[in-house]
Amino acid sequence: MHAMQYEITLPADYDMGIIRNRVAAKGHLLDNYPGLGAKAYLIRERGVAESPVNQYAPFYLWNTPEGMNSFLWGPGFQGIIDDFGRPEVQHWTGLAFAEGAARSTMPAKSAAPAMPAASAIRRRTPIPARARLGDLATELxxxxxxxxxxxxxxYAAAAIDPRTWEALLFSVWDRESPKGQGDVFQVLHLSTPERALLPEGQQW
Incomplete structure (x- = not known):
């Protein structure tokens, strides 16, 4: 599993309805995308859930590098570049994935969203230089x-960026006011074409 996210920070007076309409029109295009475990179409709005910015920040869990590469070098990401410029793409090596207590009763292989997702929390933590990486990974x-x-x-996932030595804990929720520390996002759409193939538990 590979985690990936890019953040497009928008002006303070930007009409976030433009992003909502964009996702409503195009979000379904990845509902059957090969190699994609899950994509949460995320936004933050200035002043909502203590967000200081307006931001479009989709978060991906990839099953295969081929799927991730075909997206990054294909028309989907090029459309982002054409409309907003080329963002920095953050990526983390996957450590763990777990289906949540609110997972859907529908068949796991369905390309439709597991449930109406409402929010997500992303917690990023610098890894101390003296930390024992094996112990830290097991704890995550x-x-x-x-x-x-x-x-x-x-669902929930954990990952590490071994370039910046940052730990990531990410979760998607079925409610607008989730519990937990971190950056809170609204979920506009959830594409889960290969969520059933994401390996649960420890990934090494």
Whole structure:
């Protein structure tokens, strides 16, 4: 599993309805995308959930590098570049994935969203230089599994960026006011074509 996100920060007076309409029109295009475990179409609005910015920041969990590469070098990401400029793409090596307590009762292989997702939390933490990486990674797996048990969680994932040594804990929720520390996003759409193929638990 590979986690990926880019953030497009918009002017303070930007009409976020433009982004909402964009996702409403195009979000379904990745509902059957090969290699994609899940994509959460995320926004933050200035003044909502303590956000200081207006931002479009989709978050991806990829099953295969081929899927990720075909998106980045294909027309989907080029459309982002054409409309907003080329953003920095953040990426993390996957450590763990867990289906949440609020996962859907529909078949796991359905390309439709698992449930009407409402929000997401992203917690990024610098890894201290003295940290023992094996112990830290094991702790993140445990944190992911415990987070997935929270009422309202649809799925949760953990990952590490070994370039910046940053730990990531990400979760998608079925409610607008989730519990937990981190940056809170609104979810406009959820594409989950290969969510059933994301390996659960520890990924090494």
């Amino acid at each position: 797996v445990h944190d992911t599994e415990q987070l997935a048990l929270e009422d309202g969680v649809i």
